[in-house]
Amino acid sequence: MKDVETRPKKGEWIIVLTILFASLPLILGFALLIISSFSRDMVTDLSLDSFRPTIENWINVFQGRLAITGGIRQNILKITLNTLVVALGVSGIVTLISTLAGYSLSRMKFRGRKLMMLLLLMLHAFPGVALIVGVYLLYRLTFPQEPSFVRLYSFFYVILARAALEIPMSVWLMKGFFDTIPWEFEWSGIIDGASRIRVWRQIMLPLIKPGILAVALFGFLAGWQDLIYVRTFLIDQTLATFIEANIEAEYSHMPLIAAAGTLYLLPTIMFFLTAQQLLLQGYSGGIKG
Amino acid sequence: MVKITLDGITKKFGNFTALDNITLEIEDKEFMALLGPSGSGKSTLLYTIAGIYKPTSGRIYFDEKDVTEVPPKDRNVGLVFQNWALYPHMRVFKNIAFPLELKKAPREEIEKKVKEVAKMLHIDHLLDRYPWQLSGGQQQRVAIARALVKEPDVLLLDEPLSNLDALLRLEVRAELKRLQKELGITAVYVTHDQAEALAMADRIAIIREGKILQVGEPDEVYYKPMYKFVAGFLGSPPMNFVEAEVEGEVLKIYQSRIPVPGQYKDIVKKLNITEVLFGFRPHDAEIVREEREGIKGEVYSFEPLGREQIVTVAVDTDVFVKVFAPEGEHFRFGEKVTVVPNEERIVLFDKKTEKALEYL
Numbered sequence: 001m002k003d004v005e006t007r008p009k010k011g012e013w014i015i016v017l018t019i020l021f022a023s024l025p026l027i028l029g030f031a032l033l034i035i036s037s038f039s040r041d042m043v044t045d046l047s048l049d050s051f052r053p054t055i056e057n058w059i060n061v062f063q064g065r066l067a068i069t070g071g072i073r074q075n076i077l078k079i080t081l082n083t084l085v086v087a088l089g090v091s092g093i094v095t096l097i098s099t100l101a102g103y104s105l106s107r108m109k110f111r112g113r114k115l116m117m118l119l120l121l122m123l124h125a126f127p128g129v130a131l132i133v134g135v136y137l138l139y140r141l142t143f144p145q146e147p148s149f150v151r152l153y154s155f156f157y158v159i160l161a162r163a164a165l166e167i168p169m170s171v172w173l174m175k176g177f178f179d180t181i182p183w184e185f186e187w188s189g190i191i192d193g194a195s196r197i198r199v200w201r202q203i204m205l206p207l208i209k210p211g212i213l214a215v216a217l218f219g220f221l222a223g224w225q226d227l228i229y230v231r232t233f234l235i236d237q238t239l240a241t242f243i244e245a246n247i248e249a250e251y252s253h254m255p256l257i258a259a260a261g262t263l264y265l266l267p268t269i270m271f272f273l274t275a276q277q278l279l280l281q282g283y284s285g286g287i288k289g
Numbered sequence: 290m291v292k293i294t295l296d297g298i299t300k301k302f303g304n305f306t307a308l309d310n311i312t313l314e315i316e317d318k319e320f321m322a323l324l325g326p327s328g329s330g331k332s333t334l335l336y337t338i339a340g341i342y343k344p345t346s347g348r349i350y351f352d353e354k355d356v357t358e359v360p361p362k363d364r365n366v367g368l369v370f371q372n373w374a375l376y377p378h379m380r381v382f383k384n385i386a387f388p389l390e391l392k393k394a395p396r397e398e399i400e401k402k403v404k405e406v407a408k409m410l411h412i413d414h415l416l417d418r419y420p421w422q423l424s425g426g427q428q429q430r431v432a433i434a435r436a437l438v439k440e441p442d443v444l445l446l447d448e449p450l451s452n453l454d455a456l457l458r459l460e461v462r463a464e465l466k467r468l469q470k471e472l473g474i475t476a477v478y479v480t481h482d483q484a485e486a487l488a489m490a491d492r493i494a495i496i497r498e499g500k501i502l503q504v505g506e507p508d509e510v511y512y513k514p515m516y517k518f519v520a521g522f523l524g525s526p527p528m529n530f531v532e533a534e535v536e537g538e539v540l541k542i543y544q545s546r547i548p549v550p551g552q553y554k555d556i557v558k559k560l561n562i563t564e565v566l567f568g569f570r571p572h573d574a575e576i577v578r579e580e581r582e583g584i585k586g587e588v589y590s591f592e593p594l595g596r597e598q599i600v601t602v603a604v605d606t607d608v609f610v611k612v613f614a615p616e617g618e619h620f621r622f623g624e625k626v627t628v629v630p631n632e633e634r635i636v637l638f639d640k641k642t643e644k645a646l647e648y649l
Contacts, residue, residue, distance in 0.1 A: 194362075
């Protein structure tokens with residue numbers, strides 16, 4: 001006999017079944033992609049005839065061979081590294097700015113605070129694609145003359161631009177996390193002689209660790225997945241643009257692209273497997289219930 | 290170890306006046322309780338002393354020094370919060386050491402002082418734990434230790450016992466009082482629990498709606514309340530009030546008549562007052578069945594409490610008084626009785642201003 005509140009509701013299985021059915025096309029799509037990456041030919045239907053297992057695709061991917069015949073090679077490790085640089089860059093900037101801005105929006109009184117929060121919400125609703133003309137103009141205007149800076153600059157710019165898209169939402173999220181922390185923690189620190197910035201770093205940040213992790217992860221995924229901004233501004237390739245560029249190339253071997261696609265999906269899958277616990281995790285104790 | 294002087298403190302939050310021209314002196318080494326219902330401004334006053342809130346007007350002095358503009362960290366106060374505000378990501382040792390680390394005290398000194406204060410509060414075996422691994426009472430001790438470790442001049446406590454269960458509260462109450470006297474530290478204690486204030490404080494300031502109604506020693510505010518509110522806030526159950534009319538030297542209380550108490554005869558005559566509130570404490574009256582001068586009524590209910598019982602007597606429709614009676618005395622519902630208050634302990638209030646007549 002289970003407790004009332006944990007007892008499964010009657011007919012719950014109907015809901016579960018409906019959800020499962022509705023998401024079937026998606027699950028099937030991902031499943032076929034992953035299966036294909038281990039197959040000689042693309043697996044496009046549910047018959048197992050086309051599935052001839054091999055790990056050759058993965059070996060080829062990591063050797064950077066784009067076609068079975070071998071001619072064209074690309075350094076996929078370097079591309080993955082590029083992706084990682086963009087993702088970590090976006091994540092880092094988003095986390096830093098949103099924890100600072102979220103704190104001040106939650107805790108400090110200043111002129112234009114309400115307006116700023118309103119604008120942040122509006123900005124969040126604004127699609128990144130719609131901004132791209134203006135963002136491109138800025139890119140051209142600030143483009144360095146010195147050729148040796150160009151690649152570095154393109155990284156710098158894409159990270160900044162992509163982070164800017166993420167920041168409004170992240171700032172709101174962080175403000176929400178800071179709002180849940182009672183003032184007493186901060187007052188206690190201030191009375192004990194800590195400065196505001198020290199309170200922020202040594203008391204507040206540890207208390208909202210789950211929020212910071214969430215924002216950092218969202219930022220990471222945004223950078224990792226982004227296609228449009230990377231395609232427009234980055235001179236080098238990331239996994240997203242690499243797949244996009246090769247998916248319709250004549251020489252490309254589709255199961256190989258499937259392997260690259262799976263690699264590209266990996267962080268997202270991992271994130272959704274772990275995120276739930278992460279977001280629910282919070283501190284208890286030291287403060288009354 | 291300072292004397293705190295509050296001189297005309299007013300604090301406004303927007304249009305709301307939280308503190309209204311508060312003037313109060315708290316002596317060196319004194320244990321002062323700020324007592325009031327929730328929303329009365331008592332915590333605001335405490336935070337103003339700490340420097341978290343800046344008064345809208347008025348000055349605060351520690352001894353002779355004006356600290357109104359001094360930031361909290363330079364006031365050398367220790368504050369224990371209602372929710373204790375222990376840092377959950379730090380172990381107990383680090384929690385207590387935090388104020389000293391901020392002062393950049395040398396490591397050996399920190400270690401020595403933390404151990405000292407932990408020993409004094411009997412938490413020296415818990416230093417390696419995290420706050421959430423402690424019981425409520427232990428967490429509370431850690432919070433006090435953190436406030437005391439920097440050897441503050443003033444200890445400020447914001448309802449520190451309200452999160453403890455009833456039995457533990459009684460125990461900590463006695464201990465805290467003892468600790469304050471041993472350390473000889475000036476303490477300001479905010480509470481809404483009248484029993485706590487009476488039990489611990491040297492003096493009590495009763496606050497309502499941002500104003501101090503009365504300041505005095507526990508005995509004084511208990512037996513010589515200045516306002517009906519003070520009398521009705523202290524004691525459990527609080528003081529009884531019944532409306533009375535003055536007819537010469539006699540008070541008419543519904544169907545009963547009793548003489549004006551001796552201590553009030555001159556005052557009533559001088560003020561020429563006709564309508565008063567008749568107040569007496571449940572312990573300062575007895576219930577008799579024979580014909581005596583007193584307030585007549587019938588037994589509405591009775592609640593045995595072990596050593597004694599509380600009898601509720603209906604004086605009129607919807608007018609009740611509560612009186613303690615010895616155990617073993619048996620009452621029946623609806624029984625006709627007379628409540629005879631102890632004359633010396635009767636307090637008369639002006640019906641309009643609700644102020645005790647002797648303070649008018």
